[in-house]
Amino acid sequence: DAKTTQPTSMDCAEGRAANLPCNHSTISGNEYVYWYRQIHSQGPQYIIHGLKNNETNEMASLIITEDRKSSTLILPHATLRDTAVYYCIVRVAKAAGNKLTFGGGTRVLVKP
Amino acid sequence: DTGVSQDPRHKITKRGQNVTFRCDPISEHNRLYWYRQTLGQGPEFLTYFQNEAQLEKSRLLSDRFSAERPKGSFSTLEIQRTEQGDSAMYLCASSREGGLAGGIDEQYFGPGTRLTVT
Numbered sequence: 001d002a003k004t005t006q007p008t009s010m011d012c013a014e015g016r017a018a019n020l021p022c023n024h025s026t027i028s029g030n031e032y033v034y035w036y037r038q039i040h041s042q043g044p045q046y047i048i049h050g051l052k053n054n055e056t057n058e059m060a061s062l063i064i065t066e067d068r069k070s071s072t073l074i075l076p077h078a079t080l081r082d083t084a085v086y087y088c089i090v091r092v093a094k095a096a097g098n099k100l101t102f103g104g105g106t107r108v109l110v111k112p
Numbered sequence: 113d114t115g116v117s118q119d120p121r122h123k124i125t126k127r128g129q130n131v132t133f134r135c136d137p138i139s140e141h142n143r144l145y146w147y148r149q150t151l152g153q154g155p156e157f158l159t160y161f162q163n164e165a166q167l168e169k170s171r172l173l174s175d176r177f178s179a180e181r182p183k184g185s186f187s188t189l190e191i192q193r194t195e196q197g198d199s200a201m202y203l204c205a206s207s208r209e210g211g212l213a214g215g216i217d218e219q220y221f222g223p224g225t226r227l228t229v230t
Binding site: 041042043044085087098103 | 170
């Protein structure tokens, strides 16, 4: 699986958009970009995934650059409940063991 | 859908003792995973079941660790002769094969079992 690089931490103002970057310069053509988040004392939670096209769901938007070497997760209107560690993961659809390989993630603090 | 449940939520044990954790996946999910998470780190994959078959084991899963999923329902993770280095959060996740677009799974995680070895 391709390696990802994320900032260690970032702050965001409540009600503003939070833009979380992720670099995955060694991504292969058949690898997807996934985002999970982990709120304190809970297990990780799936947010969104994409291959090439930008994706949007009720939680967030995922913008993938044309060369697919980086992506941005956008939380359109951050709330205090969005304070969490956000993990960007790159892997093929049917990885061995279906495992998710988590890095260190970005610790996001949403401030009032 | 009551989510993935894990029991116990917390376990304190003395070094050298055996411990067993239980995971109950979402009922219609045929895939089950165990991960371990230490403080400040992301979860690390331990093992994966499809139905009752254990299809993948990480090198992290030493011979002191054993996982089972009898009848493809709940799963147990046993650690024998615990060591202080085993102290961690043990997370269980489940998924339905091909549940998302692209034929990939959304893994639903339980709240975890926090193990402290003294």
